[in-house]
Amino acid sequence: MDKNKQPKIQIVNLSKVFGRSPKKMLQLVQQGMDKNELLTKHRHVLALDNINMELKEHSIEVIMGLSGSGKSTLIRHINRLIAPTAGEVLVDGENVCNMGAGQLRRFRQQKTAMVFQNFALLPHRTVIDNISFGLQIQGKSETQIKRSSYYWLERVGLAGYEKNYPAQLSGGMQQRVGLARALACDADILMMDEAFSALDPLIRSDMQDVLLELQRELKKTIVFITHDLDEALKIGDRIAILNQGQLIQQGSADNILLHPADDYVRRFVADVNRTGVLRARSIMDSQLQTSPDFSNTVVVQEDDTVREVLHSMLSADSYNALVTNQSGKAVGRIDSEMLAAAVNN
């Protein structure tokens, strides 16, 4: 299903050095100096180190990594809130780094919208005036502004709060305003920098559901940053893992759980409850003819999680499962040994 999605954002050989003379320092890096040496000897920070990645349209692309791994720096290159030291960022094939000031402003107004970790609402404006901020900057007409901001007010579940000020709302409600402000812009790309990290676990889970539900209908390109693996697994179509400014691995949740690229990723995924994340598709054996025995077999869907497969097998008292795709065709099989291996891996 990912195969036929086009890349929306392409990041090519992107590097970023913070400090007084970034270009010069980047040369040292290219000659082999590492991040720590650069920091201790020259007091420059290598925040991004030659990143190459594609972010696909209509999907939720999660970027994760520990604090200081360069997530915020990376996402801010997409709308050039931060300019690269070297490399390019292409959005719909257009190089963001070559845009003039006016062009960049129009690009930000029309193509991207952003949701922030600490909400960044305008404290002097009411909820409804916050939601209409992006539209107002775009120069939309009064009636259009009013219609869309009230629509989004309702969609994020804040009807009745339009005349309140942000300081009068709880954190979760404030972030709903932030989300509505972003969605009202009608931009293709939604950038969320740890948008839910400041919220309580329950509220956070609510907001994830709100986002997923909206995305089913809107099909935007969402770049979602988090340092929480459970959140990444829940909402991400694909996950990219950053460490020390380098892209370590990018792939589906199953791919990352089953084939971690290195020890860093392995440590990252160690504590996750896999049974709720892994899908039948990724652990099955697709060589159907090797199946010795089809008696007492349960039928499961390829999209079922391992937990669901396990449940089906246990309740039928079976050791074998036949995996079928959406049209009912058999595509593989799972036996109890394969299940055990997937859970314990």
Place this chain on the structure above:
Amino acid sequence: MSWSEFPSMSRADLRSLRKSIDESFRNFTQEYGESLERFFDPLLEFLIFSERLLLSTPWPIMIAICAALAFLASRSWKIVVGVILAFTLIGYLGMWQDTMRTLSIITVCTIVAIAIGIPIGIAMARSNKLQALISPILDVMQTMPSFVYLIPVVMLLGIGKVPGLIAVIIYALPPIVRLTNLGIRQVDPDVIEAADAYGCSGWQKLVNIQMPLALPSIFAGVNQTIMMSLSMVVIASMIGVKGLGQPVLKAITNQYFSMGLLNGFAIVAIAIIFDRVSQQYGRRIQQHRQGDHNG
């Protein structure tokens, strides 16, 4: 050589140094004094106009206007009653005209200070270099004894309303510049980043975000500017500004104790009124910051 005596310039050298500075300034005065005076003509007209307006308005209407303004700004009946009482007492004690003159010059001074100070403050907030350049100038303006800069002002423009106003403005301008600059610089960088992310131009950012959020601070600046210009009325009266300052000056030279006291109290009363009204107003415009759940 004795260490208790500083090896200073010889008297003759010092005299010739001062002489040459004085002379070149005098030449400058002769050359440009008149055109400078013409440059300030609109200011003089503004001053005369506002003074005439205040003096010709019948006193009951004047009190009513002041009370109404005080109410609009502060929404406090206590302050309104205070305003009416203070003005009635001032009028009854024979200081109505001088008070109107002082009010007029304070108003003009405040308007001019706002018109000059806020743009300078904004420019300062946008450039660190400009801030580094202007800050020491503001320090000088505020700490230099007013008599020192009265000398060149009087040499250039003579004695009268305009030089008086300029002297007052020089003294009263720094707080509004400083607090505009501070207010804009203190705006939450996260909010500024959001504005950039949504594609704001510099102007949109200024109008929609920086100015509204800096408003309480700018307002504190206006308040201070008013207070400082009031504190200058006595000095300004030395170079011909009419108003409550002149009787005070006369009282000092002739040792009229009660005259000084009464006019002094009138100045204090105006100061308190301005202060309370503008503080209440400032408090009202930043109510949204308190997170009271009353929606």
